[in-house]
Amino acid sequence: MATDSGSREGDRVYSMLRKQILAVDLEPGSVLDEARIVQDMGTSRTPVREAVIRLVSDGLLKRDGRQVIVPTFQVAQLRAFFETLLLYTRVTHRLAAERRSARQLAAIWQAVKTFEKEAHTGIEFEMTDANHRLHRTIAAACDNIFFQEAYESILLQSLRLSRHCFVAGIKSEYKHREHLETIITEHQAIAQAIEDGDADRTDALATAHISLFRSWLSEQLLGPAELLNDMML
The missing domain is CATH 1.10.10.10 (Winged helix-like DNA-binding domain superfamily/Winged helix DNA-binding domain)
Structure with missing residues (x-):
């Protein structure tokens, strides 16, 4: 006891x-x-x-x-980070489309809806955590514990990067809302491709999703010149 x-x-x-x-x-x-x-x-x-x-x-x-x-994360590491994130994202999402069970598919759709709900509440930590849970749920459906664990590890680092963006607050409210709506649309498309069992389409959509994250991160973190000198995560 x-x-x-x-x-x-x-x-x-x-x-x-x-x-x-x-x-x-x-x-x-x-x-x-x-x-x-x-x-x-x-x-x-x-x-x-x-x-x-x-x-x-x-x-x-x-x-x-x-x-x-608490580890730091420097701008110079971003290229290696995104190369790794993209690799594991593509592998886990392709396998999820090929191997997901009905139960896992239901969990993915529920995670999509949970993110949408949190995105509309405006509570940043809850929203980014819901996004993390969604991608972990997809990874769990890939039926490969080695890829799943590696992907989940780098997802934690992406969550830290996202949170730093929100804390820094380098964004307009309009662009922020527009960005969230794009994420919601992409999540729905990825879940539908997984449901359809279309590994190629899931791969392409997941790749585009990483590209969106990379572009948003670059805009948020690398905009002001002074941040380039000091940014460590």
């Missing part, structure tokens, strides 16, 4: 730290203060250490000697 309780507490701490990292409340480059987390979350050191181990495995934290740090 104590083990179950400890595991639940570790899950709670993990979820809270994960949200703080993805919401950029824990700033990139900052050192994790374990004692402060124990105090703030009203817990013990064991669940904090369990959570840290999981977050290091996720790539959301890294160890540097005895310190645990």
Whole structure:
């Protein structure tokens, strides 16, 4: 019983730290203060250490000697990031179209609807998290645990990049709404292609979806000259 309780507490701490990292409340480059987390979350050191181990495995934290740090992400890494994201996106989406079960297809459509709902609420973290869950749901339908885990790992980094854009706030409200409507339309088209079992069309749509993300990210992060010098995620 104590083990179950400890595991639940570790899950709670993990979820809270994960949200703080993805919401950029824990700033990139900052050192994790374990004692402060124990105090703030009203817990013990064991669940904090369990959570840290999981977050290091996720790539959301890294160890540097005895310190645990929120990783940085520099502009120079963007090309490699998008090359990797595109590769795993295409593979997982093609396989999902070929292998998805009826249950998995229903879960994909539900995730599409959940993103639409969150996009219209205007709550940025909930919306980006819903987008992340949608693509994880598609990855789960590819029926290849190695591709799925690799894709989910890089998806976490894309979620951090998206959140940084919203925190930076470099966008007009009109362009933001227009961009969200485009995402919704593309999600629907991808889900329909998966339902139709059309791997080629799913691949093409997923590739276009990554292109949209890359273009939006470039506009948001690389617009002001001063951001080019300082941007680290």
